Amino acid sequence: MTAPTDEEFRTEIRDWLAANLRGGWAAYKGLGGPGREHEAHDERLAWNRHLAAHGWTCVGWPVEHGGRGLSLAQQVIFHEEYALAQAPARVNHLGEELLGPTLIAHGSPDQQARFLPRIADVTELWCQGYSEPGAGSDLANVQTKARLIDDEWIIDGQKIWTSNAHVSDWIFVVARTEPGTQRHRGLSFLLVPLDQPGIEVRPIEQLTGGSEFNEVFFTGARTAAGLVVGDVGQGWGVAMDLLGFERGVSTLAQQVGFERELADLVTFAKGNGTFDDPVLRDRLAQAKVGLAVMKANAVRTLSDPGPGADSIAKLVWANWHRDLGELAMAIAGPAALTAGPGYHLDAWQRLFLFSRADTIYGGSDEIQRNILAERVLGLPKEPRG
Numbered sequence: 092m093t094a095p096t097d098e099e100f101r102t103e104i105r106d107w108l109a110a111n112l113r114g115g116w117a118a119y120k121g122l123g124g125p126g127r128e129h130e131a132h133d134e135r136l137a138w139n140r141h142l143a144a145h146g147w148t149c150v151g152w153p154v155e156h157g158g159r160g161l162s163l164a165q166q167v168i169f170h171e172e173y174a175l176a177q178a179p180a181r182v183n184h185l186g187e188e189l190l191g192p193t194l195i196a197h198g199s200p201d202q203q204a205r206f207l208p209r210i211a212d213v214t215e216l217w218c219q220g221y222s223e224p225g226a227g228s229d230l231a232n233v234q235t236k237a238r239l240i241d242d243e244w245i246i247d248g249q250k251i252w253t254s255n256a257h258v259s260d261w262i263f264v265v266a267r268t269e270p271g272t273q274r275h276r277g278l279s280f281l282l283v284p285l286d287q288p289g290i291e292v293r294p295i296e297q298l299t300g301g302s303e304f305n306e307v308f309f310t311g312a313r314t315a316a317g318l319v320v321g322d323v324g325q326g327w328g329v330a331m332d333l334l335g336f337e338r339g340v341s342t343l344a345q346q347v348g349f350e351r352e353l354a355d356l357v358t359f360a361k362g363n364g365t366f367d368d369p370v371l372r373d374r375l376a377q378a379k380v381g382l383a384v385m386k387a388n389a390v391r392t393l394s395d396p397g398p399g400a401d402s403i404a405k406l407v408w409a410n411w412h413r414d415l416g417e418l419a420m421a422i423a424g425p426a427a428l429t430a431g432p433g434y435h436l437d438a439w440q441r442l443f444l445f446s447r448a449d450t451i452y453g454g455s456d457e458i459q460r461n462i463l464a465e466r467v468l469g470l471p472k473e474p475r476g
Contacts, residue, residue, distance in 0.1 A: 100161075101168045107145070108176040116141075116179075123180030124348070126445030128255055128303035135179045139213045142181070149187050149211045156195055156203065157211040163393060167343050174347035185254070186210040186217040190263055193333045197280075197321045206261075206282070220250040220264035220283070220307060221330070230265065230330065231274040235309065237266040237281060239316060239323075244268075244281055246289070246312040252452060256292045256305040259285055263333075264309075269324050280326035282318040289313060298444045300434055334454070335401060342404065343393075346386050349412060352442065353378055356419055359439070365422045374418050381411050399467040402459040409449040409456065416443035 122130040151166045152158020191210045209215040235248025269277030289312030294302035321329040360366040392400040419439040420427045450456045464470040
């Protein structure tokens, strides 16, 4: 059977989405995503499983691991068309886009057989146990510890800013498994079930009114000895590879969302008359140029990533989006300073508040700039206290 051309594939996914985003599903268009994960979670989970039943999850995974084995170009097309259709945000991003590719690259055959099918069919949801109160963007400062006793890892410590832990079944955890080690050495990458007595999940109430971030406390939590990905003590490399997957092809769908936000903001400005303000109109034009540069850079680095490409991309999109939130407040004017009854926020207030986190989560601006300075430009390391 001849593989479809890129345009044939675009028609296939576009037609499928048009045929399926009807009836009850149509009510959930545009819901979910960062800052809005509380929206229609159960319904979006059902939609995600509907995608799985028709072979539209894990499209970039190799066929032998349950994916479609799509080319890079077709993966880009899938994410673009999904975003353009305003399909509900999927609930399984961390499993499908981050952990799955990491297990394919580093997992044992037993781990792949156990976990990949349940990620692909969306029967198990995952969250990420990286950040800690004293080790946010500085992941190498992890203090959560794990001890191997008989056939189990015993885990003690705390993770924070854990997205969607309150609705997840499993968490992948970076923990220090070799006592006395520091920084990147002695860390291991563990797969841990959340439904057990030694784990407590506490949602963190956000300025946006939601609670998609959580604290996760481990007090004698347990996981099987065989659920360490890669070699014991070598988890740093596994963790870094996962972050590379995080900033992969799916970021292009994110940019389609940014494009829609900008278009809506232009419409809003025209409606309230602020588009006639030359300063605000110039800022909107700068945002449009910045978005075009962001997309061109993303496409270039996906096909030919150079040193520091991930850090550059993170800095570009995070600061662009934060600036868009600030521009939205300027266009909204004084009305943006007050919330409605019951702390009701409009879309622009939510954008402004949540985008403040863009320059922090996934690696703060300061850390990204240090990476570029030290590892790409060869500048002296920042003094550490």
